[in-house]
Amino acid sequence: MVRYHLYKTDVEDLVVGAAVLGTGGGGDPYIGKLMVIQELERGRRIEIVSIDEVDGDAFIVPVAAMGTPVVLMEKIPSGKEALYSLRLLEGYFNRRVDFISPIEAGGVNSTIPLVVGAERGLPVIDADGMGRAFPELQMVTFHIHGIKATPMAISDERGNAAILDTMDNYWAERIARAITVKYGGSAWIAIYPTFGKLYRDAAIKGSISLAIEVGKALREAKLAGRNPVDALLDVTHGFELFKGKIIDVQRFNIGGFARGEAVIEGLDEYKGSRLMIRFQNENLVAIKDNEVVASVPDLITVLDSESGKPITTERLRYGLRVLVISMPCNEKWRTSKGLETVGPRYFGYDIDYVPIEVRVKRVVKP
Amino acid sequence: MTKYKVGIDVGSTHTDAVILDEGNNLIHAEKTMTTPDVTSGIINALRLVLEGSGVSRDDIAAVMFGTTHIINAIVQRRNLGKVGVVRIGLPATEAIEPMLDWPIDLRDSVNAGITMIRGGHDYTGEPITQFDEDSLRKALEAFRNRGVDAVAVTSVWSVVNPEHEVKVRELASELLPGVPIVLSHEISSIGLLERENATILNAASIKVMVNAINALREALRDMGLEHAKMFFAQNDGTTASADYIVRFPIFTVIAPISNSIRGAYVLTKIPNAIVADTGGATTNIGALISGYPREALEVEIGGVRTNIRAPDVIAIGLAGGSIVKVKDGDVKVGPVSVGYRLIYEGISWGGGTVTATDIALAKGIMSIDDPMCNPELARSKIPSWLVERAYAKMIEILEDSIDRIKLKPEPETVILVGGGSAMWPKTLRGAREVIRPEHAQYANAIGAATALVGAVVEKAYSYEQITRERAIQDASEEAKKRAVEAGADPSTVEVAEVEEIAMPYLPGNAVKVRVKAVGKLKL
Numbered sequence: 001m002v003r004y005h006l007y008k009t010d011v012e013d014l015v016v017g018a019a020v021l022g023t024g025g026g027g028d029p030y031i032g033k034l035m036v037i038q039e040l041e042r043g044r045r046i047e048i049v050s051i052d053e054v055d056g057d058a059f060i061v062p063v064a065a066m067g068t069p070v071v072l073m074e075k076i077p078s079g080k081e082a083l084y085s086l087r088l089l090e091g092y093f094n095r096r097v098d099f100i101s102p103i104e105a106g107g108v109n110s111t112i113p114l115v116v117g118a119e120r121g122l123p124v125i126d127a128d129g130m131g132r133a134f135p136e137l138q139m140v141t142f143h144i145h146g147i148k149a150t151p152m153a154i155s156d157e158r159g160n161a162a163i164l165d166t167m168d169n170y171w172a173e174r175i176a177r178a179i180t181v182k183y184g185g186s187a188w189i190a191i192y193p194t195f196g197k198l199y200r201d202a203a204i205k206g207s208i209s210l211a212i213e214v215g216k217a218l219r220e221a222k223l224a225g226r227n228p229v230d231a232l233l234d235v236t237h238g239f240e241l242f243k244g245k246i247i248d249v250q251r252f253n254i255g256g257f258a259r260g261e262a263v264i265e266g267l268d269e270y271k272g273s274r275l276m277i278r279f280q281n282e283n284l285v286a287i288k289d290n291e292v293v294a295s296v297p298d299l300i301t302v303l304d305s306e307s308g309k310p311i312t313t314e315r316l317r318y319g320l321r322v323l324v325i326s327m328p329c330n331e332k333w334r335t336s337k338g339l340e341t342v343g344p345r346y347f348g349y350d351i352d353y354v355p356i357e358v359r360v361k362r363v364v365k366p
Numbered sequence: 367m368t369k370y371k372v373g374i375d376v377g378s379t380h381t382d383a384v385i386l387d388e389g390n391n392l393i394h395a396e397k398t399m400t401t402p403d404v405t406s407g408i409i410n411a412l413r414l415v416l417e418g419s420g421v422s423r424d425d426i427a428a429v430m431f432g433t434t435h436i437i438n439a440i441v442q443r444r445n446l447g448k449v450g451v452v453r454i455g456l457p458a459t460e461a462i463e464p465m466l467d468w469p470i471d472l473r474d475s476v477n478a479g480i481t482m483i484r485g486g487h488d489y490t491g492e493p494i495t496q497f498d499e500d501s502l503r504k505a506l507e508a509f510r511n512r513g514v515d516a517v518a519v520t521s522v523w524s525v526v527n528p529e530h531e532v533k534v535r536e537l538a539s540e541l542l543p544g545v546p547i548v549l550s551h552e553i554s555s556i557g558l559l560e561r562e563n564a565t566i567l568n569a570a571s572i573k574v575m576v577n578a579i580n581a582l583r584e585a586l587r588d589m590g591l592e593h594a595k596m597f598f599a600q601n602d603g604t605t606a607s608a609d610y611i612v613r614f615p616i617f618t619v620i621a622p623i624s625n626s627i628r629g630a631y632v633l634t635k636i637p638n639a640i641v642a643d644t645g646g647a648t649t650n651i652g653a654l655i656s657g658y659p660r661e662a663l664e665v666e667i668g669g670v671r672t673n674i675r676a677p678d679v680i681a682i683g684l685a686g687g688s689i690v691k692v693k694d695g696d697v698k699v700g701p702v703s704v705g706y707r708l709i710y711e712g713i714s715w716g717g718g719t720v721t722a723t724d725i726a727l728a729k730g731i732m733s734i735d736d737p738m739c740n741p742e743l744a745r746s747k748i749p750s751w752l753v754e755r756a757y758a759k760m761i762e763i764l765e766d767s768i769d770r771i772k773l774k775p776e777p778e779t780v781i782l783v784g785g786g787s788a789m790w791p792k793t794l795r796g797a798r799e800v801i802r803p804e805h806a807q808y809a810n811a812i813g814a815a816t817a818l819v820g821a822v823v824e825k826a827y828s829y830e831q832i833t834r835e836r837a838i839q840d841a842s843e844e845a846k847k848r849a850v851e852a853g854a855d856p857s858t859v860e861v862a863e864v865e866e867i868a869m870p871y872l873p874g875n876a877v878k879v880r881v882k883a884v885g886k887l888k889l
Contacts, residue, residue, distance in 0.1 A: 031462070031559075034467060038461060038462050038463060038466055041466070068869075068872055070556060070869050070872065071489060071872070073557045073558065074522060074556050074557060074558050075459070075488070075489075075494075075522050075558070076455070076458060076461060076559065077458065077459070077460075077461045078456070078457045078458050078459065080457070080460070115461065157457045159457070184494070185489055185872055245769075247775050248775075318772060318773050318774055318775065319769055319770045319771070319772050321770075
């Protein structure tokens with residue numbers, strides 16, 4: 001399907017899928033889901049287009065929210081914030097935007113572009129810049145493909161808006177973060193403006209459909225009484241890493257990030273083993289009995305073993321029965337530039353990245 | 367002269383009543399059936415316990431209710447008040463309108479008009495924009511013309527700065543005299559939609575509470591108890607006067623669950639433990655921390671997401687009346703229950719249904735003081751392999767749930783309470799000790815009767831703008847003031863708990879401070 005509209009069930013599936021792809025972070029998509037449902041209730045339509053529909057000279061602008069999850073929960077958006085950013089950028093380029101794009105496939109930012117698309121009547125491209133969730137603005141495939149984050153626009157609900165032109169994408173992250181604080185802890189950005197020709201190479205294809213498919217697989221498996229996790233692994237080409245009970249969760253607040261680790265004691269065929277997950281907003285590394293079994297940029301997601309529902313890192317706690325899965329990341333992250341940007345060493349783990357499908361053959365199932 | 371207190375707890379099948387003396391010694395207890403209207407069941411229990419105890423009515427100083435009036439009204443969408451909803455926060459918050467994801471039938475029975483106006487604050491306490499008093503005035507006039515029963519007001523970051531919510535109350539006292547105005551910062555904490563939902567549900571429940579209190583007050587008068595003060599159990603294990611609870615009925619919505627947990631503490635004096643309350647159809651497993659129920663982050667009420675303070679419990683469909691079945695060689699216990707029909711349908715009562723109670727009777731774990739109950743029937747009619755397997759299954763489910771409610775792996779004390787709690791063994795996996803205190807079957811009503819008056823205040827501060835000591839002092843004073851409003855004797859009010867929760871990623875050292883103040887009943 002090259003062009004289609006989203007309905008309420010799709011949105012509900014999408015947020016579940018986005019939580020799976022969010023690898024424990026990316027913010028609770030609850031608010032994002034309600035924003036999209038509100039748009040549909042107001043009679044607006046959300047059109048998704050395949051990346052193949054995008055002309056080489058089409059003007060594409062990814063949009064996203066940034067800031068603190070707790071602020072998003074309290075100061076609910078107006079829904080117009082990102083429109084101010086778009087409008088400002090359109091003025092700067094003196095050109096109308098043709099397509100909206102997500103930058104992130106996981107968490108709350110999977111839904112924000114849909115709201116903007118609905119409000120502006122613009123199609124949203126079925127692609128993104130992460131294929132999962134990451135915490136910083138330069139952690140996108142657009143960045144590793146040489147697209148500049150700026151000129152970018154950053155707005156709040158009052159209509160305050162700023163254009164940034166920075167020397168590199170890391171500075172864009174730093175300055176935008178500072179402005180976000182002034183805005184009251186949340187801000188809405190239009191970033192990595194680009195043209196179809198560049199975008200088609202740089203973006204990760206099919207992320208919106210994938211998130212919907214994941215949510216749908218879980219929902220339908222549950223309805224049919226099948227194992228939801230098997231259905232999930234089929235859709236994502238993922239692997240089961242571990243099954244067990246969380247026996248310890250430790251959290252450290254370092255440098256403003258919610259870092260921590262969770263220890264899971266094996267059940268059933270994993271009895272006698274332990275799996276440790278290290279996280280910083282997202283799950284980053286999984287270590288089974290002192291051996292690394294998965295790491296960023298591959299996706300590591302913790303699911304409730306009964307419902308198959310993904311569990312965010314802030315909700316990990318003693319006693320939960322969980323299933324840990326890992327899914328291969330997009331090939332773009334496996335290049336040297338990709339690993340330099342989001343590999344284990346960028347997050348402070350001195351280990352080599354080995355793709356999950358290789359690791360699984362080596363350690364999980366000998 | 368000795369002063370006595372009556373405690374009444376409404377459960378799904380039974381309504382229990384106890385009379386305690388000043389030293390909290392149990393004088394008398396009664397169990398009756400819960401009635402669909404709740405009130406008549408309470409009156410039956412009250413009458414029975416008064417008659418059975420022989421205590422003079424003049425000596426009853428207080429009657430303390432743990433009731434299900436509010437949860438029933440919300441779940442059944444019955445007799446709820448029509449609420450005018452005010453949200454202050456524009457231009458923010460417009461992306462999600464109030465009550466968007468409510469069940470439609472509940473929204474329809476509550477909603478009397480929604481208005482969203484400019485105002486509200488940032489987490490720093492600075493206004494988002496100028497407060498729009500003109501629009502507020504128009505909205506309140508419209509509510510007046512429509513004849514709303516109550517108004518629910520929620521402003522962005524009112525837990526940091528309640529200024530705009532307070533303005534609504536001021537203006538409404540002039541435009542809508544006599545109409546209750548519920549302000550969200552007095553109901554719950556951070557999370558606008560969850561707090562707004564709780565505020566609207568509270569506003570809708572006021573009418574229900576007024577009617578319940580009037581009916582109960584009349585019943586007290588009929589029984590010669592017009593001098594007795596009325597208190598209502600709150601969700602957090604404390605209690606509050608009728609005058610206070612009529613403003614905050616949502617604080618009673620799941621109080622009976624807390625009554626049992628609190629009652630377990632009163633009966634054992636063990637402040638930190640796991641509590642399993644086994645009734646006829648369900649077992650609720652919760653945790654005691656410093657003598658109060660541990661609280662959950664969010665609670666769904668009647669299909670609506672809220673963040674009111676409520677006990678963190680796991681409810682399992684395994685209790686005294688749970689039906690035992692064998693299917694494809696697998697033994698299942700619950701979640702279907704015969705409930706109060708146990709005494710007709712249970713094997714041991716000559717009925718044809720194998721229940722969890724019959725299994726425990728056959729196993730010789732418990733005995734029941736009821737001439738109609740004959741454990742021999744269970745022993746002879748249920749095959750012993752089924753007794754063993756069903757009992758093993760029951761223990762497995764309970765042990766598993768106990769483990770799930772724990773926050774750390776170390777074994778803990780487990781306290782068993784409730785009418786069905788005799789069916790459990792003396793040892794459990796994960797338990798350091800298993801205690802089933804005397805009067806365990808009345809823990810809920812005892813919890814209601816012995817509760818202290820309490821109030822909780824949650825506010826957010828930036829420790830860069832105010833020192834930690836000042837912030838805690840500010841929250842503590844407010845909590846104490848509210849405890850007095852709730853009916854506590856001012857000379858006894860003290861701070862029971864102070865909790866500080868850092869808000870990650872927010873600059874300025876933003877911290878949520880939560881203070882619980884408690885005091886003795888003012889009688």
